Amino acid sequence: MKWLKEERFQYWKRWGMLLSRLMIIGIVLIGVSFGSLYLLAVIMGAPEIQVPQTTIYYDHDQNVIDESNKNGQNRYWVKLDNISPNVIDATLAIEDRSFYTHPGFDFKRIGGAILADLKAMSKVQGASTITQQYARNLFLEHDKTWKRKIVEAFYAYRLEVHYSKNEILEGYLNTIYYGHGSYGIESAARTFFGKSANDLTLAEAAMLAGIPKGPGYYSPYADAERAKNRQETVLDAMVANDSLNQSEAQQALLENMALQAFNEETKQEVAPYFAAEVKKELKSKLALDERVIDQGGLHVYTTLDADMQKTADQWVASSIDKNSDIQAALVAMEPTTGAVKALIGGRDYEKSKFNRATMAKRTPGSTFKPLLYYAALKNGFTPSTLVRSEPTTFYYDNDKETYSPHNYGEAYANDEITLAQALALSDNIVAVKTHMFLEEKTLVKTAKDFGIKSQLSPIPSLALGTKPVGMMEMADAYSMLANGGKSVTPHFIEKVTDRDGKVIYQHEAETEVVLDPAAAFVTTDMMTGIFDESLNDYTRVTGSGIDHLLTRPAAAKTGTTSTDSWMVGFTPQLTAAVWIGYDKGEKLNYRNDGLYAKKIWANFIEDALKGEEVLEFEPPKNVIAVDVDPQTGLLANENCPTKRLAYYIEGTEPHELCADHLGLAEEERKSPKGFLDRFFQWIR
Structure with missing residues (x-):
């Protein structure tokens, strides 16, 4: 019997040693596997995280005016420090209690999921950690296959190797889908409660934390009772996770939350024509492509004054007959900086995205005359220079051609009038006489000094604005007068930051004295004459119909052709240009259409500067x-x-x-x- 016991002992001893060796080999293999996995993760480096994010556009007061939420997807990135602790606690409790202790995947949950799947003979239960879900959101599809789960686990491990737990949690909370086009907690907070993620209460956080499991199922917009039950489940999980006590959970459950009224319709943009120009500037000045602009999470700080834009929209809409096919455009800019404060490119952006303020070129008519009279002042003329106003035929091109301009309504002084009167009355004969005296090329050169880049011809009619130019060109030219002869560059963007807050573009104003300050100021003073009835003569000054609307010093000029009606002018703080006309060059009916531009301009200037200090034009020393x-x-x-x-x-x-x-x-x-x-x- 003794030898039998000894033989059994030796038998089990051999098996024990074999099992020990196998266990050692297994541990070594597991160690080598994990070591190799870690080495592979290190060699491969941190997975590149390129999360699409909504680009946000701000006005000059940093109010949001537009977002690149194409296809109804809203994505914002906020730092973990700017997310309510209630959200963090609720998310960890319901999604991943062991988040801060596991290496990217939870073996206990995986084991339970495998047993459940084997029992059902299909993939029925998930065991994904927050890290795995984050990896799936970043790199993978959402199909339930074992291959995807294995790849997901490896991506999760790479994330754990190269990123801290807080960085992973921040990424997860900023990418998880909460339904209704809302990706990330910030977007969800805005969509459901109209507030930032940092301001969410415990009740609101618990409600949102329960949605990602089934965004179309647990959303309070889909089923309020079901969402409330899910919220209770989250609060119970928080109690079990020692994030709060039962009394706090009960109090949160009873909280009456102010849920936002949900509207699937696309929000109307504040200034669609302006926004389109901003995107053009992002491409031209920053050389950004469409994908970066739409999904780069940029913060674009624009020059727009939302109140001025609203004022412009209101006066254009209320001044023109709704049934008219006539079009309108408006540009308002700060003359000292070139910052565009408001812009209208047409009466309805949805019907026509063609921006008449920046893309069209139209004949400016008499709004071109201030450039002529500036040139005259530079060449010996004064506001008191007398020129005869009477029907005149001009010979040019070596006397081979003739030109016979007419005053509006065939009204003439048939006498001498001053240059100041000629501008205020918009006398065409005096303008062409002055132009011809200076020689036609003088005005072409002067216009270039004023920043006019459009093609001009040295012809007699140029004095009357017969060559097409852009609205921005005219606004820029008038701003130089308002700015004491200094050039400015119209711009729409002040600053752009990337998704991490790093400044990638900052507008730097470049000014240069181009015009003679004294001549520029005297020209400005002459332009105030269109509102001064003391300059009336054979006809009334062109601003006589709107002078009663103005309560502050302003310099301006009207311009009319058969197809275009303009009003361009400025105060010390603001330059504005208004154009009225038909896209196809249809002739204007001045009984109905002639006063639109003037009334829009005067009312806009007054309302836009309401509450601002009334400033005078300050003359230079000479x-x-x-x-x-x-x-x-x-x-x-x-x-x-x-x-x-x-x-x-x-x-x-x-x-x-x-x-x-x-x-x-x-x-x-x-x-x-x-x-x-x-x-x-x-x-x-």
Whole structure:
């Protein structure tokens, strides 16, 4: 019997040693496998995380004005520190209690899932950790196959090797789908409760944490009772996970949450034409492609003033007959910086995405005249220079061609009028005479100095704006006058940051003195004349119908052709250009269409600057102001019925008193009494 016991002992000893060796070999193999897996994960490096994110556009006050949520997908990325702790606790409790201790997958949950699947003979139960779900959201499809699960586990392990637990949790919370186009907790918080993820209450966090298991099933928009039951399940899990006590869970369950009214319709953009220009600028200035612009999670800080844009939209919509096919465009920009504050490219973006403010070129008419008179001031003319207004035929091209312009309504002074009056009354004859005197090429060169890039021709009619130009060009040119002769570049973007908050573009203003400041200011002062009834003569100043709408100093010019109606002007703070016309060049009916541009411009300027300080145009040092008689352009005397304060480049101001209202004997008029009078008479 002894030898039998010994033989059995030796038998089990051999099996024991074999099992021990096998266990050692197994442990070694597992160790080598895990070591190899770790080495492979290290060699392969961190998986590149490219999560599509919604690009957000802001106005100048950093209010959201647009988002690139194409196909109804909203994606925002927020730091873990900016997510309510309630969300974190609720998510961990219901999704992955062992998140901070497992290496990317939970063996206990995997074992339970395998048994359940074997029992059902199909893939019925998941055991995915938060890391695995994050890996699936980033790199894999959502089909339930063993191959996908194995690959998912490897991706999860790579994430665990190269990223911290908090980084993984942050990524998961920013990519998980909550239904209704909302990807990530920030989007879900906005969609369901109209707030940021950082401000979610315990009840709201528990409600949202329960949705990802079945976004179309547990959403409160789909079934409120089912969502409430799921919320209770989440709160119970939090109690079991020691995240809160039973009393806190019960209190949260009773909370009356303010759920947002859900609307599947696409939100109307604040300024669609403006937004389109911003995207163009992202491509041209930053060289970004469509994918980065739409899914790069950029934060684009624009120049838009949302209140000004709303004002512009309201006045364009309310000023034009709704049944009219006429089109309208408006540009408003800050003259000192070139920042575009409001933009309308047409009456309805959905019907026509063609941006008439930036893409169309139309004949500017008399809005081109301020450029001409600036050139005249630079070449010896003054606001008091007298030019005869009467029907005139002009010869050009070596006298081979003729040009016979007409004043509006065939009205003429048939006498001399001052240059200041000619601009205020929009006299075409005086404009062409001045243009021809300077030689036609002078205006072409001057227009280029003003930033006009459109093709111009040195022809007599150029003085009347017969060559097409863009609205942005005209707004830019007028801004140079408002800015004291300094050039500005119209722009739509101030700053762009990437998804991590790093600044990738910052607008830097570049200004250069291009125009003569004195001549620019005197031109500006002449442009205020369109609102000054004292300059009325054979007709009224062109701003007479809207001057009562303005409560602040403004300089402007109207422009009309058979197919285009313009109003362009500025205050010290704001330049605005308005255009009215038909896309196909149909002729305007001025009884119905003629006043649209002027009324829109004046009302917009007033409302846009409401509450802003009323500023005067500040003259430079080499400009002098004198009181003149507006009809003669000479120094006003005490007997002149009307006086107008006018500005001149120093040394060009009038020195002779107005003789029409002196009330003196003819001899006394011809013989100035004072020494200075005699001196000025002598030097003439």
